Each structure stands twice: as C-alpha cells, then as structure tokens.
Amino acid sequence: ANAFGGNGVECRPQQWASKGRLAIFHRGCSDQIEAAISESLRYSEYYDEIEDDIVGSFSTAWDDPVFADAAALDFSMDLAKVRESIPDFEPIPFEKIGLYLDEHRKDLGLYGPMILPLSKEIAEPEEVTITLDRRLARKKGLEIRYTLDGTTPKNDSEIYTKPFMVSEPCLVNACVFDPAESKESAVTRVIFRKREPAGEEK
Numbered sequence: 001a002n003a004f005g006g007n008g009v010e011c012r013p014q015q016w017a018s019k020g021r022l023a024i025f026h027r028g029c030s031d032q033i034e035a036a037i038s039e040s041l042r043y044s045e046y047y048d049e050i051e052d053d054i055v056g057s058f059s060t061a062w063d064d065p066v067f068a069d070a071a072a073l074d075f076s077m078d079l080a081k082v083r084e085s086i087p088d089f090e091p092i093p094f095e096k097i098g099l100y101l102d103e104h105r106k107d108l109g110l111y112g113p114m115i116l117p118l119s120k121e122i123a124e125p126e127e128v129t130i131t132l133d134r135r136l137a138r139k140k141g142l143e144i145r146y147t148l149d150g151t152t153p154k155n156d157s158e159i160y161t162k163p164f165m166v167s168e169p170c171l172v173n174a175c176v177f178d179p180a181e182s183k184e185s186a187v188t189r190v191i192f193r194k195r196e197p198a199g200e201e202k
Contacts, residue, residue, distance in 0.1 A: 098135075110185035111135055113144050113160075113174045121195035125167040128190075130160045130174050139178075146174040152187055155179070169194045 066081040068074045082089050099108055111133035117126065130144050144160040145153040150171040160174065170192050176185040 108135075110142075110176045110178060110183055112185045112188040113176050115172055115174055115188055115190040117190075119191045119193075121193045122166065122169075123195040125165045126192065127163050128166055128172060129163045130172075130188075132176065136176065141178065141180050143177045143179065144174055145177055146172060148172055155184070166192050 066078045068076045068078045114131050116129050145157040147153050147157050148170045153175040172190045174188050
C-alpha cells in the first residue's frame with residue numbers, strides 16, 4: 001500500500017538489496033529518512049567486515065568444553081583445564097545455584113508436584129505416582145493433595161500417600177500444601193484418555 005510522508009508527498013516503497021539484507025527506501029519522502037537508511041547500510045557494511053573475526057573468536061573459545069572425560073560420559077568440569085585460562089577460578093557449589101533467600105526474597109514459594117506417567121492414552125489400569133519437586137525434598141510438613149474429577153485440589157481433598165491406579169479417562173490434578181504456613185502450590189494437571197481399539201472409529 002502507498003503512504004504519504006509528512007510533506008504530503010506520496011511514498012512508494014522500493015526494495016534495495018545490500019549483502020543479503022533488505023532495505024526499504026521511500027522515494028519522495030524526507031531527506032532525514034534517506035539519510036537514516038544510508039547510515040544504517042554504512043554500519044551494516046562495517047559489521048560485515050568484523051563479523052568473521054567475532055564469530056571466529058567465539059568458536060575458538062568453545063572448541064574445548066572442558067569436560068572431565070566426555071568419552072566416559074563424565075561431563076563434570078575439568079578444573080585443571082579451566083585454571084589454565086583462569087588461575088583463580090573456583091566453581092560454585094551446586095546447592096548454591098539458583099534462587100536463594102535474602103533480604104529481598106523472603107520466601108521461595110512452593111513448586112507444583114510431578115505426576116507420572118505424563119498425559120497418555122490408557123487401555124488397561126495404569127499406576128499413577130505423585131512426587132514433590134526435588135527442590136522441596138528437605139522441607140518438612142508438606143502435603144500433596146489431589147482430585148480425579150478435574151476440580152482444583154483444596155486443603156480437604158484426598159491426601160496422596162501412595163501410588164494409585166486409574167482405569168477410566170480422568171483428569172488428575174495435584175497441589176502441594178504447607179499447613180504450617182497456609183500456602184499452596186500451583187496445580188499440576190495430567191490427562192488420561194481412553195485408548196480406542198485399533199480400527200474402531202472414535
């Protein structure tokens with residue numbers, strides 16, 4: 001479609017190719033637009049010149065991922081290799097990676113539980129397990145409550161104590177509750193559908 005510039009002159013877009021890039025040039029538009037496009041193309045040519053050097057430096061840096069022994073499937077970090085480039089390097093303890101409590105974050109909240117197996121079609125009774133997220137493994141007093149009718153679990157819903165069987169289509173909803181702090185997690189949902197016999201229309 002045509003457009004009109006600020007000076008009332010009709011602008012007809014024309015396409016100009018420059019090193020694989022597509023620029024839009026508006027004939028009849030203001031000189032400022034033309035100057036901006038020209039400046040953009042000038043910088044584009046400059047970055048084309050240094051692009052190979054930049055990419056090359058990154059690829060060289062990552063040629064060796066410093067795994068301890070990738071052939072033996074040991075993908076831990078080889079500290080000796082790292083310290084060849086960074087002598088004072090010290091790894092961060094795994095348990096200290098991620099969110100942590102401080103003066104700005106007083107509570108990490110509750111993570112939703114994991115339901116296994118994941119959504120699937122069932123042709124025979126299927127065992128269902130519900131577990132806490134591993135980040136909550138050390139927190140005491142938590143409860144997992146669930147429903148099989150599609151409703152959201154509440155603090156008086158069935159409490160999970162052991163795996164159970166499902167043999168009919170259903171929607172399993174589960175939440176983690178912390179009675180001591182009156183908190184609950186987001187809902188985890190898994191759908192079990194009935195598997196239709198081969199050759200039978202749904």
